[in-house]
Amino acid sequence: MPRSRSAALPRSALPAVCRARASPRAAALALRQRFGSRFRPIVAKRGLRFGSYRMGTNVDGQASPLALKSKKRKQADRKGISRANGIASCLFKYWRQRYSLFSRYDAGIKMDNEGWFSVTPEAIASSHAAHAASSSAAVVIDCFAGVGGNAIQFAAWGFLVIAVEIDPRKVYYAVNNARVYGVKDRIEFVVGDFFSLAPFLKGDVVFLSPPWGGPSYSRIQTFTLDMLKPKDGYLIFQAAQKISPNIIMFLPRNVDLRQVEELSWLSCPPLALKIEENYMETSLKGITAYFGDIALVPSKSSLSKTDIS
Numbered sequence: 179m180p181r182s183r184s185a186a187l188p189r190s191a192l193p194a195v196c197r198a199r200a201s202p203r204a205a206a207l208a209l210r211q212r213f214g215s216r217f218r219p220i221v222a223k224r225g226l227r228f229g230s231y232r233m234g235t236n237v238d239g240q241a242s243p244l245a246l247k248s249k250k251r252k253q254a255d256r257k258g259i260s261r262a263n264g265i266a267s268c269l270f271k272y273w274r275q276r277y278s279l280f281s282r283y284d285a286g287i288k289m290d291n292e293g294w295f296s297v298t299p300e301a302i303a304s305s306h307a308a309h310a311a312s313s314s315a316a317v318v319i320d321c322f323a324g325v326g327g328n329a330i331q332f333a334a335w336g337f338l339v340i341a342v343e344i345d346p347r348k349v350y351y352a353v354n355n356a357r358v359y360g361v362k363d364r365i366e367f368v369v370g371d372f373f374s375l376a377p378f379l380k381g382d383v384v385f386l387s388p389p390w391g392g393p394s395y396s397r398i399q400t401f402t403l404d405m406l407k408p409k410d411g412y413l414i415f416q417a418a419q420k421i422s423p424n425i426i427m428f429l430p431r432n433v434d435l436r437q438v439e440e441l442s443w444l445s446c447p448p449l450a451l452k453i454e455e456n457y458m459e460t461s462l463k464g465i466t467a468y469f470g471d472i473a474l475v476p477s478k479s480s481l482s483k484t485d486i487s
């Protein structure tokens with residue numbers, strides 16, 4: 179097969195246009211030097227087809243017309259899809275992950291805005307329940323139940339669940355979602371404040387997934403337990419201990435692990451502790467801390483790396 183001329187020549191002998199792919203900015207400058215002002219209209223018209231086109235900028239570092247057009251089209255698509263699905267466009271990224279939040283999303287799952295960013299992804303909720311199912315526990319208290327992500331998975335793994343949630347609207351959605359998963363009969367929903375109810379609740383395992391304060395938690399370098407809502411993590415933990423020493427706590431990935439350890443040794447007697455990192459594909463979504471006897475059962479989940487402390 180004949181070799182092309184450009185392949186036979188040393189790179190330095192090629193005209194700037196042919197060398198463009200290797201170094202777009204250098205080539206753009208070379209073209210400018212060679213053709214002077216004639217170069218710019220070509221760039222503007224053709225949207226800079228090599229190198230810098232991929233970066234979406236022209237030789238002056240401004241967004242190329244093509245890149246701008248595609249950005250606008252994506253924004254319009256996003257708005258259109260959000261409107262069609264009745265969700266705020268700022269929640270679009272969560273909507274795209276809807277099947278990892280609820281695999282039966284299309285069967286009629288309902289959520290409010292906060293639900294979108296606070297529900298535990300289904301595979302992680304299932305791994306919490308699988309872990310608890312390795313113990314002899316039968317009743318789980320889900321103290322911050324939200325729209326039901328965790329409560330549904332505990333029920334699906336055979337537990338009787340008491341799901342406490344302060345917001346009646348979320349309870350309405352959680353009941354609907356539990357019906358979608360066919361586990362409504364295994365969950366008792368209670369609308370109320372966990373801290374007032376805690377002294378009256380009885381269960382084998384206490385599950386805590388308190389609010390992390392919205393999506394901005396991920397921008398903090400170290401998430402300390404006092405950032406949890408609606409109260410400091412130490413107070414939440416104390417309230418849970420009134421029910422059972424077997425506590426599962428789902429926390430942000432950037433949580434201060436020394437503080438999590440403190441929770442176990444500040445207890446009297448100190449509680450066993452197992453800490454897991456929870457991944458979805460390669461992305462770290464959160465940290466789960468198991469306290470008490472439930473920390474001693476072997477973990478089954480492939481979504482978790484254990485004992486990172």
Ligand SMILES: C[S@@+](CC[C@H](N)C(=O)[O-])C[C@H]1O[C@@H](n2cnc3c(N)ncnc32)[C@H](O)[C@@H]1O
Pocket residue numbers: 296297298303321322323324325326327328329342343344345348370371372373387388389390407408
């Ligand atoms: C992170 S979300 C729980 C998400 C849930 N695990 C799921 O997968 O759907 C925390 C929930 O705690 C609720 N909450 C806040 N303060 C509460 C309180 N004092 N008592 C009970 N629930 C509360 C919020 O309304 C919110 O729905």
